[in-house]
Amino acid sequence: MQRLDLRSLRYDKLGKSVLIDGRQVVVEISHEALEALSNKPLTEEQAVHKVAEETKRLTRLAEWVPADDGKIHITTNLLMNDGFYEAETGETT
Numbered sequence: 001m002q003r004l005d006l007r008s009l010r011y012d013k014l015g016k017s018v019l020i021d022g023r024q025v026v027v028e029i030s031h032e033a034l035e036a037l038s039n040k041p042l043t044e045e046q047a048v049h050k051v052a053e054e055t056k057r058l059t060r061l062a063e064w065v066p067a068d069d070g071k072i073h074i075t076t077n078l079l080m081n082d083g084f085y086e087a088e089t090g091e092t093t
Contacts, residue, residue, distance in 0.1 A: 002062040004055055011044045018051045020058070025067045027058060033076040 008021035016031045034047045042050060051058065058074065065072050 002059055004059050004062065006052060006055065009048050009051060011048055013044070018047050020051060022062055022072070025062070025070055025072050027062050027072045027074060029058065029074045029079070030076065033074060033079040036076045036080055 002022045002025070004027060005021045008019070010019050011017075012019050012028070015028065017028045018031070018034065020027050020029075029051055031042070031044075031047050034050045035042050037054070038046075038050055057079075061074055061078060062072050065074065065078060
């Protein structure tokens with residue numbers, strides 16, 4: 001089971017995403033995905049707060065999505081499609 005450390009929440013200005021540390025990975029949630037989930041534009045601070053609110057959902061996604069070089073990338077497609085992921089092709093649908 002993946003555990004996300006809320007104390008490690010931070011905004012990555014270069015990548016325009018929110019980062020949170022897991023056990024052996026870093027979970028990166030795109031700012032666009034958080035705005036789509038909120039259905040409104042978010043500031044950097046609001047995006048970080050949104051991740052804190054959605055920790056349970058993000059934890060489940062972090063368990064399903066394979067890590068790439070120690071990082072799990074959560075995009076709008078993954079977040080809005082409840083993490084539906086095709087294991088055979090390795091592509092999101």
